Amino acid sequence: xxxxxxxxxxxxxxxxxxxxxxxxxxxxxxxxxxxxxxxxxxxxxxxxxxxxxxxxxxxxxxxxxxxxxxxxxxxxxxxxxxxxxxxxxxxxxxxxxxxxxxxxxxxxxxxxxxxxxxxxxxxxxxxxxx
Numbered sequence: 108x109x110x111x112x113x114x115x116x117x118x119x120x121x122x123x124x125x126x127x128x129x130x131x132x133x134x135x136x137x138x139x140x141x142x143x144x145x146x147x148x149x150x151x152x153x154x155x156x157x158x159x160x161x162x163x164x165x166x167x168x169x170x171x172x173x174x175x176x177x178x179x180x181x182x183x184x185x186x187x188x189x190x191x192x193x194x195x196x197x198x199x200x201x202x203x204x205x206x207x208x209x210x211x212x213x214x215x216x217x218x219x220x221x222x223x224x225x226x227x228x229x230x231x232x233x234x235x236x237x
Contacts, residue, residue: 120172123158124165125209128196131163132218133211134226135194137187141174151176154184161218161225169229179208193222 139155153174160168175181179199184192194211195218201207214222 120155120174121170123170123173123175125177125196127164128160130195130197131165132161132195132214132222132225133193134159134161134222134229135184135192135211137184137190137192138172140185140188144174146176152178152181152185154181154188156184159226159229161222167225167229177209179210183211191226193219 136157136159137154138157140152141155142152143150144153153176155172155174158170158173160166160170175184180196183194192211193214195214197210197212198207199210
């Protein structure tokens with residue numbers, strides 16, 4: 108008999124490959140805003156999300172239970188807990204000596220339609236024939 112219990116030693120959520128998703132249309136389910144998470148670079152305030160890639164290299168792929176650490180991107184999502192956000196991933200302008208910040212950019216009406224269709228397709232339970 109199998110049990111429904113999760114293994115606490117199992118690795119966490121999916122890693123989000125930001126460079127590969129640059130300019131991709133994303134549908135993001137924001138599930139939790141975390142505070143003071145210890146990392147190799149010090150404490151950070153990531154946002155836990157499920158990210159659905161609508162187009163680009165990872166089109167139709169879902170990244171489950173992923174943590175978004177980049178500060179600007181996380182700040183755009185922090186107050187959206189419990190909501191679904193759509194946008195195109197991009198990068199802003201780098202300050203001297205720093206990396207360009209990851210951002211979620213506004214989308215067109217056509218992007219919103221594509222995102223809605225993809226979101227419905229990617230989140231519907233799959234029925235298989237026996």
